[in-house]
Amino acid sequence: MQVFKNSRAALATAMTGAALLGAASVAALTIVFDDSASTAAPPQVTVTNAAAAASSSTETVGDIYKHAGDSVVEITVTSAGQASPMGGTGGTQQATGSGFVYDTQGHVVTNQHVVDGARSVSVKFANGRTYSATVVGADPSTDLAVIDVNAPASVLKPLELGDSSAVEVGDGVIAIGSPFGLDQTVTTGIVSALHRQITSPNNFSIDNAIQTDAAINHGNSGGPLLDMHGDVIGVNSQIESDSGGNDGVGFAVPSNTISRIAPALIDNGSVEHAYLGVAIDDSATSTAGARLAEVRSGTPAARAGLKTGDVITTFDHAGISSADELRRLVDSKHPGDQVEVTVKRNGTTKTVTVTLGTRPSA
Numbered sequence: 392m393q394v395f396k397n398s399r400a401a402l403a404t405a406m407t408g409a410a411l412l413g414a415a416s417v418a419a420l421t422i423v424f425d426d427s428a429s430t431a432a433p434p435q436v437t438v439t440n441a442a443a444a445a446s447s448s449t450e451t452v453g454d455i456y457k458h459a460g461d462s463v464v465e466i467t468v469t470s471a472g473q474a475s476p477m478g479g480t481g482g483t484q485q486a487t488g489s490g491f492v493y494d495t496q497g498h499v500v501t502n503q504h505v506v507d508g509a510r511s512v513s514v515k516f517a518n519g520r521t522y523s524a525t526v527v528g529a530d531p532s533t534d535l536a537v538i539d540v541n542a543p544a545s546v547l548k549p550l551e552l553g554d555s556s557a558v559e560v561g562d563g564v565i566a567i568g569s570p571f572g573l574d575q576t577v578t579t580g581i582v583s584a585l586h587r588q589i590t591s592p593n594n595f596s597i598d599n600a601i602q603t604d605a606a607i608n609h610g611n612s613g614g615p616l617l618d619m620h621g622d623v624i625g626v627n628s629q630i631e632s633d634s635g636g637n638d639g640v641g642f643a644v645p646s647n648t649i650s651r652i653a654p655a656l657i658d659n660g661s662v663e664h665a666y667l668g669v670a671i672d673d674s675a676t677s678t679a680g681a682r683l684a685e686v687r688s689g690t691p692a693a694r695a696g697l698k699t700g701d702v703i704t705t706f707d708h709a710g711i712s713s714a715d716e717l718r719r720l721v722d723s724k725h726p727g728d729q730v731e732v733t734v735k736r737n738g739t740t741k742t743v744t745v746t747l748g749t750r751p752s753a
Contacts, residue, residue: 455565
């Protein structure tokens with residue numbers, strides 16, 4: 392994965408491919424190659440009850456901005472500087488991203504890669520006032536984070552979470568954020584595709600990402616993707632780009648993932664994901680299912696006797712038709728759950744019991 396990381400350094404050469412929506416630099420932008428996890432950058436609570444994405448009427452872009460804009464914030468993160476050629480690090484660097492108010496207690500949702508490595512965090516609201524914040528919790532597997540801002544109740548205006556499963560291709564969308572540090576920037580577009588798969592900062596898959604052609608750039612990371620009722624249907628996180636900027640292909644982590652992860656981060660500071668310990672792809676044979684391209688040593692799958700080349704056809708009594716389906720089912724479980732897994736191997740069928748583990752951090 393190619394990762395954008397912004398700092399005070401000079402502009403490096405542009406790169407191609409999927410990139411995290413890099414946080415906009417306070418000064419200039421640096422583009423850094425990184426094949427593993429990312430830091431502040433978008434490559435590809437108690438909250439009120441989530442509102443459905445569909446309602447009886449829609450609003451204009453201007454109407455939505457009037458009531459949603461005050462809930463979108465610019466996040467400035469100070470972190471350690473890049474390593475110097477003489478050893479050590481070059482002091483500190485600052486980068487900006489976006490976020491939105493999640494509840495009246497001061498919790499703000501953003502991307503994990505925006506706050507990764509943060510030494511200090513500040514949040515600027517639409518009224519121009521800035522307040523200090525702390526990182527409550529972060530989950531690199533879904534690229535989501537929650538911060539707690541020390542701001543007065545008068546500026547804490549939560550946005551509603553919509554139902555991302557009700558979103559349809561062609562629906563109108565609005566992105567609000569701080570591309571290149573330009574706070575309160577509004578762009579519009581449509582839902583270009585659904586159920587996209589993007590790569591998280593710790594190189595696991597994020598399923599059901601929403602693809603949009605709304606213009607999002609460095610600094611839009613963590614900002615909301617809104618439907619035409621003003622509800623959050625996603626967090627803008629990545630772009631696919633040959634130019635290094637907006638080419639009309641952006642991706643947002645869906646709101647139904649936010650509604651599952653954000654409360655856990657607020658309660659516990661982290662999220663544990665179930666782990667099978669395999670690399671999978673779609674079966675290329677007449678047997679529908681998920682083929683095990685790799686069974687990693689010492690993992691739950693290995694301990695249960697699963698082998699590379701096996702095709703999983705059922706998982707916890709549910710039929711498996713694709714690798715994506717297996718990923719979703721594993722992610723719906725908890726570490727320690729015991730599940731029955733049926734595989735086909737060399738023309739024979741075998742069922743084993745697997746005790747799921749905890750996904751490693753990287």
